[in-house]
Amino acid sequence: DTGITQSPRYKITETGRQVTLMCHQTWSHSYMFWYRQDLGHGLRLIYYSAAADITDKGEVPDGYVVSRSKTENFPLTLESATRSQTSVYFCATSFFAGASTDTQYFGPGTRLTVL
């Protein structure tokens, strides 16, 4: 697969369990992002990464952990899942963050349900 892939596409878990959502890109884009999409909130940024080994918090980082050891992968971990983390999660990339015209490219999303 080329572009951005996310796995799994659907996940059901229980409160308190650890869950990892995977994001993989084939473009070697510098920037990668994790968003969550909730009704009434649109998309909110969880974490982003400017390059391998460089990550930073977004708007709603609590309860999430990220890492980026390789340029192409950007996993998102929920260390102890809560019901409030039930959401659709989108990974996105952009080639370069310094340009105001730079486009973000989105993956297909992971629908996570925490029971």
Next chain:
Amino acid sequence: GNSVTQMEGPVTLSEEAFLTINCTYTATGYPSLFWYVQYPGEGLQLLLKATKADDKGSNKGFEATYRKETTSFHLEKGSVQVSDSAVYFCALYILTGGGNKLTFGTGTQLKVEL
């Protein structure tokens, strides 16, 4: 802080009707403005963008003009099709040194019926 306000949906139109989805923003500085579209079951994709005042972005028959005086970026299309049914997100970006971070509106669902 920066924010984007969109009209609430769903917006339901008949095929070939004229579409307007309102978007206004609040920002410190001079943002770039974007419209993203999300088709059912898919991720977002860029529809159009404008980077300075009075710029017009256009794509697939959709247009939006960056109006600095009214802080608006309304999306328009002269004749919608059933295939335009999707959720539309207005977004802004300001270069702050913190990277390419978009601020999104809450999205407006469009339903086009035959």
